[in-house]
Amino acid sequence: MELSIQERLKDLRVERGLTLEQLAEETKLSKSALGSYEADEYKDISHYALIKLAKFYGVTADYLLGLTETKNHPNADLADLRLSDDMIELLKSGRVDNSLLCELAAHPDFPRLMADLEIYVNGVAVKQVQTANAIVDTMSATIMKQYNPGLTDPQLKQLVAAHIDDDSFCRYVIQQDINKIAFDLREAHKNDFFSVPEDNPLEDFLQTAEETAREDSDPEQAALAFICKRLKLNYKKLSEEEKKWLKKIAQKSDLLKNPNPQRGRK
Structure with missing residues (x-):
């Protein structure tokens, strides 16, 4: 704001x-x-x-x-910021919330996220994990050769479980970084938004749509009831002239154009 x-x-x-x-x-x-x-x-x-x-x-x-x-x-000189043309176009386009993007980048954990992301993109972490997996595989092969334990041997199963999926591990680390930042940003703005009022127009609309879909329902009356409820009007207290005009308005409602939608059909 x-x-x-x-x-x-x-x-x-x-x-x-x-x-x-x-x-x-x-x-x-x-x-x-x-x-x-x-x-x-x-x-x-x-x-x-x-x-x-x-x-x-x-x-x-x-x-x-x-x-x-x-x-x-x-x-500030754009050259000093080292922004690409695509990034500048994105910031100018209005497709993203630049203020929120700034908060994201200014978060104290953002450098760690970028470091983990860079490690993942460059493949450094993957190589390290693969090296650790190779050590585990070598130890497993040595044990199998010297002791020939069964596949259900607890020690052997522990070594097998220690084998890490490099890609999943790296993405998990990045996801943890993002989760922490996202949570902090949400907490920082939790008082910025108004809660949904108890009088929810969407709920009223869905209820009216359900009523118009019933075989024994009167779509016209359902639409009138919806309009009166949204405008806080007492239908019974309206004059005949007012009801007539309200009816004309209700007839323009999409609820009356297709009161019995064919659900589940393509």
């Missing part, structure tokens, strides 16, 4: 652990002016105060004004 100027100014001050009095002393701006900049009833901030606060907090004026989400690197 995009922050307002007031929220940005207050967040920066709170991050520094400063009171309005302390900020006024540090910036030589009046406490009343600083308070008004953070208030709900926003007072226009002067160019002087904007530049002063931007320099004090070490951010850009564009960030304070809400023109960018980047605090410290508004003019």
Whole structure:
């Protein structure tokens, strides 16, 4: 969610652990002016105060004004970021949530995920696992040659069980990395979303669809009931003229166009 100027100014001050009095002393701006900049009833901030606060907090004026989400690197060179053309096109396309992508990359465990992924892609881990498996196989062959134990021998079965599927192991490690990051991101945003209201329109729609599919049902009445429920209307209290117009509206419902769908048929 995009922050307002007031929220940005207050967040920066709170991050520094400063009171309005302390900020006024540090910036030589009046406490009343600083308070008004953070208030709900926003007072226009002067160019002087904007530049002063931007320099004090070490951010850009564009960030304070809400023109960018980047605090410290508004003019970063793409060459320095080593982004491919495909990556730049993806970020500009709007097909992904760039804010969430930034949070993903900024997560403290993301470097480990990238390291594990690089090891998997380059085949380094696979070679190491294959080497360990070769050692186990050699030990198994030696035991079989010297002692000729049965296939049900506990020690031999332990050696067989120690044989690792290299690809599955590497993907498991990567999956664990991703799971931890995904969980942390979800926890960080768990209060960002509203819960589904008890009065769920989808549930009402599905119930109405079920009713219209019954052989003894009246599709028209089911559609009218659905519309009245969504609009919080008492059908019995409507006048005949109002019922007539409501009926005309209900007749445009897709529920009436195909009240008895053929389920399970192709």
